Amino acid sequence: MSASREKKSRQELNGAGRSDPRTAHEAQQRKEERRSNILYGVIAVVFVLVAITSIIWKSNIIQKTATAATIDGQKYTAAEVTFHYQNVYGNFLNDNYAYITYGMLNLNPNSSLSSQTIAESDAATLGLTPEEVGQTWEDYFINEALKQMAAVQSVLKLAKEENFSYPDSIQETLDANMASVQSNAAASNLTVDQYLQANLGGAMTEKVYRELMLRSLQYEAYAQAKSDSLVYSDAELEDAYNADRNTYDQASYELISVSGVPSVSTDADGNTVEATDEERAAAMETAKTTAEEILAAYRDGASLESFADQEKSIVYSNPDNATYTGTALMEWVFDDARREGDAQVIEGTSSYYVAVFHEKSRNNYNTIDVRHVLIQPEATTLTSEDEGYQADVDMKKAAAQATAEALYAEYLAGPATEESFAELARENSSDGNAAEGGIYEKVYKNMMVETFNDWCFDENRKSGDTGIVETNYGYHIMYFVGENEPYWKVQVSNNLKNTAMNEWYAGLSENHTIEKNASGMKYVG
Numbered sequence: 001m002s003a004s005r006e007k008k009s010r011q012e013l014n015g016a017g018r019s020d021p022r023t024a025h026e027a028q029q030r031k032e033e034r035r036s037n038i039l040y041g042v043i044a045v046v047f048v049l050v051a052i053t054s055i056i057w058k059s060n061i062i063q064k065t066a067t068a069a070t071i072d073g074q075k076y077t078a079a080e081v082t083f084h085y086q087n088v089y090g091n092f093l094n095d096n097y098a099y100i101t102y103g104m105l106n107l108n109p110n111s112s113l114s115s116q117t118i119a120e121s122d123a124a125t126l127g128l129t130p131e132e133v134g135q136t137w138e139d140y141f142i143n144e145a146l147k148q149m150a151a152v153q154s155v156l157k158l159a160k161e162e163n164f165s166y167p168d169s170i171q172e173t174l175d176a177n178m179a180s181v182q183s184n185a186a187a188s189n190l191t192v193d194q195y196l197q198a199n200l201g202g203a204m205t206e207k208v209y210r211e212l213m214l215r216s217l218q219y220e221a222y223a224q225a226k227s228d229s230l231v232y233s234d235a236e237l238e239d240a241y242n243a244d245r246n247t248y249d250q251a252s253y254e255l256i257s258v259s260g261v262p263s264v265s266t267d268a269d270g271n272t273v274e275a276t277d278e279e280r281a282a283a284m285e286t287a288k289t290t291a292e293e294i295l296a297a298y299r300d301g302a303s304l305e306s307f308a309d310q311e312k313s314i315v316y317s318n319p320d321n322a323t324y325t326g327t328a329l330m331e332w333v334f335d336d337a338r339r340e341g342d343a344q345v346i347e348g349t350s351s352y353y354v355a356v357f358h359e360k361s362r363n364n365y366n367t368i369d370v371r372h373v374l375i376q377p378e379a380t381t382l383t384s385e386d387e388g389y390q391a392d393v394d395m396k397k398a399a400a401q402a403t404a405e406a407l408y409a410e411y412l413a414g415p416a417t418e419e420s421f422a423e424l425a426r427e428n429s430s431d432g433n434a435a436e437g438g439i440y441e442k443v444y445k446n447m448m449v450e451t452f453n454d455w456c457f458d459e460n461r462k463s464g465d466t467g468i469v470e471t472n473y474g475y476h477i478m479y480f481v482g483e484n485e486p487y488w489k490v491q492v493s494n495n496l497k498n499t500a501m502n503e504w505y506a507g508l509s510e511n512h513t514i515e516k517n518a519s520g521m522k523y524v525g
Contacts, residue, residue, distance in 0.1 A: 065077065066078060066517070066519055066520035066523065067517045067519075067520045068080070068081045068516070068517055068520030068521045068523065068524055069081050069146055069149070069514065069515065069516050069517060069520070069521065070513075070514070070515045070517070071146065071149060071150050071153055071512055071513070071514050071515075072150075072153070072512050072513050073513075074153060076149065077203060077208075077520065078201065078203045078520050078521070078523035078524050079200070079201065079203035079204045079205070079208045079212075080149070080208070080212060081142070081145060081146070081149070081520075081521070081524045082200055082201045082203065082204065082523070082524050082525065083200060083204070083208075083209070083212045084145035084146075084148045084149050084152075085141055085142055085145040085524055085525065086199075086200055087145070087148070087216075088141050088144045088145045088148060089113075089141045092141070093109060096126075099125060104125060105122050105125060105126075106118070106119045106121065106122050107122070107137055112138075113136060113137040113138035113141065113525075114136050114137075114138040114139075115136070116136060116137045117134055117135065117136055117137070118132055118133055118134065118135055118136075118137060118140060119133070120133050138525070142516075142521070142524065146514050146516075147509035147510075148509065150508065150509050150512040150514065151219070151505055151508040151509040152215055152216065152219045154508040154509075154512075155218075155219045155222050155223065155508060156215060156218060156219065156222075158222070159218065159222050164222055164225070166218055166221050166222075167221055169221075169435045169436075170214070170217045170218060170221055172435055173217055173435075174210070174213055174214055174217060177213055178206075178210060178213075181195065181196065181206075181209070192206040193205050193206055196209050201523065201524075201525065202523070203523055223501070223505075226501070226504065227497055227501055230496070230497050230500055230501075232492075232493055232496055234489075236496075237489050237492045237493060237496075240492045240495070240496055241362065241488065241492050245336075245362070246324040246334050247324070247491075247495070248362050248363070248488050248491050248492060249323075249324065249334065249360050249361065249362050250321045250322060250323055250360070250361065250362075250363065251319070251322045251324075251333050251334060251357070251358075251359065251360040251361075252318075252319065252320045252321070252322070252358040252359045252360075253318075253319060253322065253333055253355055253356060253357050253358050254304045254305070254316070254317075254318050254355070254356040254358070255304075255316070255317045255318070255319065255329075255353055255354070255355050255356075256291070256294055256304055256307055256308070256314060256315070256316055256353065256354040257314070257315045257316075257317070257348075257351050257352075257353055258287040258290045258291045258294070258313070258314050258351055258352045258353070258354070259283075259287060259313035259314075259315075259350070259351050260280075260283050260284035260286070260287035260288075260348075260350050260351050260352060261280075261283060261313070261350050261351075262275040262279045262280055262282070262283040263283075284347075284350075284352070287351060287352040288345070288347070288352045290314070290352070291345045291352035291353065291354050292345055294307045294314075294354045295343060295344075295345050295354045298343060298354065298356070299343065304316060304354065304356055305318075307354075327348070328346055328347060328348060329346050329348060329353055329355060332344060332346050332355060332357075333355065333357060333360070334360065338357045338360060339357070340357065340358060340359065341356070341357070341358075342356070342357040343355065343356045343357070362488040363444075363486065363487035363488045363491065364486050364487070364488060365445070365486065365487055366483035366484060366485065366486055366487070367441075367442040367443055367444050367483070367484045367485055367486070367487050367490050368442075368443050368456055368457070368461075368480070368481070368482065368483055368484060369439065369440065369441045369442070369443070369481035369482055369483075369484050370439075370440050370443060370456050370478065370479065370480055370481055371418070371421055371422060371425060371437060371438040371439050371440070371478075371479040371481060372425065372429070372431070372438045372440070372452075372469075372476045372477060372478050372479070373404075373407065373421075373424055373425045373428050373429040373431075373438055373476065373477040374429045374430050374431040374434075374438075374473065374474055374475075374476055375400045375401075375403050375404040375407070375428070375429075375430065375474050375475045375476075375477070376400060376430045376473060376474035377393075377396040377397045377399065377400035377474055378396045378399070378400070379396075380392045380393050380396060400474050400475055401470075401475050403475075404468055404474075404475035404476075404477055405468065407424060407428055407477060408466070408468055408477050410424075411424050411466070411477070412466075416466075418464075418479060418481065421437075421438075421466070421477075421479040422437025422438065422439070423437070424438075424477070425437050425438030425439075426438075430474075438479075439481070441484060442484045442485060442490045443456060444487045444490060445457055445487070449471045449472065449473070450471075451469050451470060451471050452469055452471055452476060452478075455467065455469045455478055456478075456480070461480050462480065463480060463481065463482040464479075464480065465478075465479075465480040466478055466479050466480070
């Protein structure tokens with residue numbers, strides 16, 4: 001995970017994930033649009049490190065050579081299919097962490113995927129097709145992996161035909177990745193092949209892994225160039241915004257929520273008695289009456305907050321940056337007819353609301369560009385139960401802080417320009433964007449971890465400001481470049497790119513002749 005962006009660097013095999021659980025608004029959008037595993041067409045090659053006690057296969061001749069799948073006549077071994085299978089599956093777990101954790105998907109990562117099937121509710125949540133309902137999760141991930149492989153195959157063919165020039169950073173990233181694999185293998189007292197087999201199956205070897213990583217990075221470079229080529233005029237952005245304002249607007253309003261859930265009752269034995277339909281209807285009617293009384297009092301001059309009463313399940317809130325979710329309440333709040341001071345009683349599923357509208361607007365604040373150098377503390381080899389664990393952690397943390405302060409002093413003693421800072425990042429940062437001089441562009445509020453975010457969006461921040469910020473990931477030497485486009489433009493542009501790139505990816509992954517070979521597919525997973 002990138003220290004400041006909460007995003008796992010592709011340079012480490014034992015990555016833990018890319019993104020945080022989805023918000024309610026994002027979940028709603030996801031229902032409406034089938035998302036691929038590839039953001040902007042870019043594969044994030046991350047895998048979860050399995051226990052070193054995994055069985056290491058002693059003889060892999062058959063597994064290494066057996067054809068598992070053929071795509072348009074090009075043969076792929078079980079190792080190659082497994083590489084993409086694990087990529088698709090790992091990214092799925094990361095992207096859908098909240099859904100899985102809270103039981104919103106019928107998928108148990110700790111049970112065999114071949115014995116679990118996709119339910120209609122899963123398809124609705126993920127935006128899958130009806131044809132995908134009923135198939136096993138294992139088959140689903142295998143099919144998605146084969147689509148990904150077809151897309152990579154298509155792109156590498158296109159790149160060759162177009163004489164596409166791959167950036168030098170590909171080799172740098174590949175070398176860093178392989179160095180990380182070798183280091184992790186040595187720390188586990190395993191050969192590189194054994195380490196890779198423990199993670200990616202008995203058919204994997206260092207040579208095969210390196211080639212697959214190279215192909216994926218080449219695909220990524222081409223896809224990124226494709227994405228970067230998509231530029232939209234101000235008029236196009238404005239039109240796209242006006243066509244779907246609820247996606248981009250935020251609203252502020254006050255709210256009183258009056259619960260319409262009947263009081264819990266118990267029988268003589270202390271067992272909870274389920275409320276009848278009549279009792280539920282009566283509770284909702286009471287909530288409605290209470291809400292109407294509160295609205296009348298508010299219109300007579302009382303403050304809405306004064307009616308909050310936890311004992312009576314009357315709750316006050318004052319959302320300041322609310323986003324549209326499609327509920328009856330949000331339909332009212334985001335209606336273009338709303339004006340400052342509008343007040344209304346609104347029926348919810350199990351509550352009545354008294355809502356007072358204040359304002360609706362798009363995110364007009366400017367995003368920012370910032371450079372940073374990440375100095376991460378060395379990882380402790382002790383466990384939290386070991387004696388001296390905390391002392392060792394503190395010592396390594398202090399060493400990282402001292403390194404950051406020394407580098408910062410070195411920077412200030414030199415030209416202290418943006419370019420010299422970029423060079424400092426290239427030579428010393430452990431973040432994934434070191435090769436780009438530690439630059440993050442069009443950063444929006446709360447995109448970064450808290451202390452990093454707060455430094456960037458300090459109201460007194462100005463171009464050329466520097467400093468050191470501590471986060472959970474280490475110490476960041478900061479350089480504030482300046483402001484960039486308004487966030488609403490970034491949002492609209494990113495969504496337009498997302499749509500265009502998903503369509504591009506779909507075109508690459510469809511209309512291929514894909515054949516599975518049972519004798520080789522049994523080694524995939």
